[in-house]
Amino acid sequence: MTTNPAVDAGWADPPPRKGFFTDTSVCIGCKACEVACKEWNAVPDDGMNFLGSSYDNSGELGGSTWRHVKFIEQPPVDLGMPSTTLPGSEGTKTDFRWLMSSDVCKHCTHAACLDVCPTGALFRTEFGTVVVQEDVCNGCGYCVPACPFGVIDKRIGEGVKNEGLAQKCTLCYDRLQDGLTPACAKACPTESIQFGDLDELRERAAQRVDQLHGAGVPQARLYGEDPDDGVGGLGAFFLLLDEPEVYGLPPDPVVTTRDLPRMWKRAGLAAATLLAGAIAVFGAGS
Amino acid sequence: MVPPAHFTSYYGRPVLKAAPWTHDIPAYLFLGGLAAGSSLLAAGGDLTGRPVMRRTGRLAALTALTGSFVALVHDLGRPDRFYNMLRVAKPTSPMSVGTWVLSAYGPFAGVAAAGELPGFGWLRPLGRPAGLVAAAVAPAVASYTAVLLADTATPAWHEAHRELPFLFVGSAAAAAGGLQLALSPAAETGPAQRLAVAGAVLELAAEHRMEQSMGIAAETLHEGRAGQWMRTARALTTTGAVAGLGARRSRVLAILAGGALLAGSVCTRFGVFEAGQESARDPRFTVVPQRERLAARG
Numbered sequence: 001m002t003t004n005p006a007v008d009a010g011w012a013d014p015p016p017r018k019g020f021f022t023d024t025s026v027c028i029g030c031k032a033c034e035v036a037c038k039e040w041n042a043v044p045d046d047g048m049n050f051l052g053s054s055y056d057n058s059g060e061l062g063g064s065t066w067r068h069v070k071f072i073e074q075p076p077v078d079l080g081m082p083s084t085t086l087p088g089s090e091g092t093k094t095d096f097r098w099l100m101s102s103d104v105c106k107h108c109t110h111a112a113c114l115d116v117c118p119t120g121a122l123f124r125t126e127f128g129t130v131v132v133q134e135d136v137c138n139g140c141g142y143c144v145p146a147c148p149f150g151v152i153d154k155r156i157g158e159g160v161k162n163e164g165l166a167q168k169c170t171l172c173y174d175r176l177q178d179g180l181t182p183a184c185a186k187a188c189p190t191e192s193i194q195f196g197d198l199d200e201l202r203e204r205a206a207q208r209v210d211q212l213h214g215a216g217v218p219q220a221r222l223y224g225e226d227p228d229d230g231v232g233g234l235g236a237f238f239l240l241l242d243e244p245e246v247y248g249l250p251p252d253p254v255v256t257t258r259d260l261p262r263m264w265k266r267a268g269l270a271a272a273t274l275l276a277g278a279i280a281v282f283g284a285g286s
Numbered sequence: 287m288v289p290p291a292h293f294t295s296y297y298g299r300p301v302l303k304a305a306p307w308t309h310d311i312p313a314y315l316f317l318g319g320l321a322a323g324s325s326l327l328a329a330g331g332d333l334t335g336r337p338v339m340r341r342t343g344r345l346a347a348l349t350a351l352t353g354s355f356v357a358l359v360h361d362l363g364r365p366d367r368f369y370n371m372l373r374v375a376k377p378t379s380p381m382s383v384g385t386w387v388l389s390a391y392g393p394f395a396g397v398a399a400a401g402e403l404p405g406f407g408w409l410r411p412l413g414r415p416a417g418l419v420a421a422a423v424a425p426a427v428a429s430y431t432a433v434l435l436a437d438t439a440t441p442a443w444h445e446a447h448r449e450l451p452f453l454f455v456g457s458a459a460a461a462a463g464g465l466q467l468a469l470s471p472a473a474e475t476g477p478a479q480r481l482a483v484a485g486a487v488l489e490l491a492a493e494h495r496m497e498q499s500m501g502i503a504a505e506t507l508h509e510g511r512a513g514q515w516m517r518t519a520r521a522l523t524t525t526g527a528v529a530g531l532g533a534r535r536s537r538v539l540a541i542l543a544g545g546a547l548l549a550g551s552v553c554t555r556f557g558v559f560e561a562g563q564e565s566a567r568d569p570r571f572t573v574v575p576q577r578e579r580l581a582a583r584g
Contacts, residue, residue, distance in 0.1 A: 011475060070296060102514045116437060118381035119367075120374040139363015140372045144571050145305035145438035147564060154306045154363050164363025193393070200549030245573045247297030252576035256437050256444055259379055260350040263433045263447045264377075271425035273488075274459060278421075279481040282334055 005109050005225065009124035017128035018176060020185065020193055020236035021201040022102055022246075025209060025220060029055055029069055029100035029193040036187035037067040040172065046159040054098075059102055060248075063167040064154030067184050070247055072099040090260050095257065101247050102193055104184070105130070105151045105169035106224060107235030111254040113143035113166075121166070128198070128235060129171040139164040148253035171235070198235060205239060215243065223249060230254030293577065295569040302439050304566040312559035314354045315431050316552050318355045319351035319454060322428035323327075323462020325395055325483070327419035327478055332414055336474040339466055341402045344417060344554065346457075346580035348399035351392055380434040394420040428458040435562060436529040436563035441503040442565035443573060449496035453554070454493055459485025461551035464526055468544025470495055479533055482547055489554060490520065503571050507560040515557030522550030 006014035013227060046064040051057050056070035057080050061068045061284065074097045107129045114122040121137035132152075143152045152168040155161075170205050172182035180186075185195035194201060202225050212220035219241050224234030233251050244251045295301070328343025330336075372389070375383040390568045398417035401409040432454045436447035443450070463482025467475050493516075497504040506547070507516050526546030533540040565571040 011436050051297075056297075062303075072296065100550070113441065115376075116381065118374070118376065118379045118385060119370040120376070124314040136370055136373070137364070138367035140371075140381060141306040141361075141363065142304045142379070142438075144439045145443075145562075147303065148439040150301055150303040166363075168311070192546055197555075233389070243294065243570070245294050245577075246296065248299060248301055248569075250572055250576055252580050253439075256439050259444070259447060260378060260433070260437055263380075263419040263436050263451075266448055267426075267433045267451040268456045269431040272454040273321075273452065274326070274425040274428055277459060277484055278323075278330060278425075278481060279319040281477040282478060285476060 001111065002202055003126055003232070005111075005190070005232075006126050006128045011124075011126045014126040014128070016197040016199065017235065018171065018195070019128070019198040019201055019234075020104060020162075020171070020182075020195055021205050022104070022193065022236065022237070023103040023192050023205070023239045024099065025212060025217070025239055025241055026190045027069070027071075027100040027102055028190055029098075030189060031069050032187040032189060033070055033102045033184035033193055034065075035057065036183040037169070040183035040233075041169075041170070042161065045261045046158060053172075061105070061151045061168070062153040063165075064157065064160070065170040066104065066167075068103045068104055070099075070101045072242075072246060073097075074099065074246075075184075096145040099241055099246070101238065101240070102184070102188075103247070105171070106149055106231070106237070107169075107171060108255065109227065109232030109235070110257070111231075112148060112255045112257055115255070115257040116142045116262075118142060120167055125176075126182075127171065127176050129173065129175050130235075132166055132168065133172045134162050134167075137165045141164065141166065146256055148250055148255065151188055170243040177258060178205065197266070201237075205237065208239060212239075212256050224251075232233055293570055293573045295573060299569065301569045301572040302346075302441075303436065304568045305440065305561045307559075308361055309556070309559075312358040312555040314357040314361075315555040316351040316452070316457075316534055317357065318400075319349045319428050319458030319551065320333045320416055320432055320447055320461045320465065320548075321395065321556075322391075322424035323422040323458040323481070324350065324465065325391075325398075325417070325424040327466055327481065328398065329417045330477055331419055331474065334477075336480065338468075338470045339474045339478065340417075342415070342466060342469045343462070344399040344402050346393070346462070347420065351395055354388075355392075380430060380437050384430050384434055385541070387423060387430055391420055391423040391427050394423070394549050412495040415483070426457065428455045435558070439563075440562040440566045441492075441561040441575065442500065442506045443558075445500035445503045445575075446496050448491045448499055450558070451559070452492035453489055453496060456485045456488030456490075457551045457554045460523060460526065460547045464530070464544040464547025464551075466544075467530060467533045467540045472537075474541065475540070477535060479530055482543065483527050483530045486523045486547060486550070489523055489526075489550075492521070493554070501563075501575050503565045503575070505556065506564045508570070510560075510564060511561035512557050512564055513514050516551045519550050519553035522546045522553060526550055
């Protein structure tokens with residue numbers, strides 16, 4: 001049983017929490033998700049760049065990159081364990097391993113961006129997702145350093161739609177309201193991006209990990225499926241084939257507001273020190 | 287526990303995003319602190335019969351507050367929507383809390399200062415009560431900005447959350463005390479001198495302690511542009527504190543102390559700001575401490 005953040009946010013009787021399970025073991029790096037996201041959400045271009053990092057030329061998630069396919073080229077590592085070939089297979093090993101992964105906003109259970117937003121522009125939807133209201137955001141940028149995954153950013157570009165406002169994946173809020181699948185998951189040809197009720201996705205993901213372990217892929221592990229992690233589990237979680245940091249993900253993310261009560265206490269103590277000091281300096285003679 | 291010999295990243299790219307803030311923000315950190323400290327000294331000057339200190343403090347507070355407002359609005363992606371900050375009051379958002387703290391502080395600091403200006407003599411009778419309310423809110427103005435920075439995923443800010451409020455109130459006291467030393471007559475600046483020196487000592491001590499407690503993110507306080515800001519800050523604040531001790535005997539020393547303390551406070555704010563930005567840009571400061579945390583949990 002997992003907590004439903006929509007209920008915590010005050011929704012009465014919300015639908016089941018929705019999310020993504022991105023199974024990177026079947027991602028083929030086609031970028032259909034990036035394109036579908038841009039098309040459906042009318043996200044402007046994020047630069048015509050050549051980054052020299054394998055097939056990745058969009059670089060990172062940002063104000064105008066809501067899905068981002070990562071390409072990791074790894075040299076062969078022989079640990080004496082089956083890794084890139086089937087157990088017992090005599091087939092030739094390729095000279096490197098290619099990991100591909102489609103990254104996206106994690107729609108955290110405890111979302112720092114939402115916590116720190118001073119205008120209420122970021123809100124929790126009835127589906128348990130986190131969405132920016134573009135007509136409310138004033139571009140203060142506080143959500144940007146608050147995110148432990150570096151997802152949300154201010155949109156840059158002269159004259160583009162919503163320039164200067166914080167932007168990120170909405171998990172296709174408009175499509176969800178009409179009972180449709182988000183554009184990226186709909187476009188994914190290998191079902192690497194799976195959309196559905198989060199509880200069901202977690203069950204499916206656990207089975208997939210077991211299946212991969214049985215098939216001789218011991219590196220397969222889930223990332224962000226644990227409701228007890230530092231962000232209360234992710235609404236968009238992943239199956240990875242290496243350590244999270246290899247994919248540019250933080251290995252142990254924590255929502256910064258977890259420490260906020262302690263921070264306010266320290267600030268209160270400091271304020272009291274200043275007030276006491278100011279009184280004391282006037283009490284101590286000429 | 288052994289830290290990992292190396293760490294991996296995705297093409298060396300940052301895991302986090304640095305705050306999309308310009309130098310408006312460290313400038314505001316300084317100006318907000320200066321305003322808060324000045325309101326405290328103005329109220330004290332008012333109650334203890336130091337008219338120049340009162341007047342200087344109130345006008346400095348209003349000037350710094352105006353500069354703060356301009357910097358904060360200018361930094362927004364959509365400055366014309368600044369008033370959306372007033373839609374909600376959210377204790378989980380230090381920026382929202384700060385908005386309301388400044389909303390409580392600003393009008394009273396403004397009324398107190400206006401009474402000092404020619405043409406606003408009719409506001410004079412309100413000067414004392416308004417000044418006292420401003421002084422009561424001022425410590426919150428000076429300290430909340432530490433939480434504003436610390437309540438992020440930015441390693442060098444978040445890991446400094448224990449000491450940063452003390453660093454910031456010390457810096458505010460040093461700046462405001464320094465300004466009074468430079469602008470008010472020696473006969474009135476006894477309290478300002480004590481506040482300036484104590485503030486400078488608190489600023490230096492908190493910074494030293496912070497470096498011990500924030501793990502590898504402390505490296506960002508020593509390297510690059512942030513390192514230059516912090517080294518300059520330490521030199522200026524130390525100079526200001528030492529000169530401040532003799533400030534009431536020599537006009538030259540008073541101006542030197544005041545200038546050094548104000549400049550030291552500016553450098554501290556820019557140094558802390560830049561250190562945070564650098565710590566967000568380098569994935570090492572994100573990944574290595576998290577790996578160590580995981581290893582410690584077993």
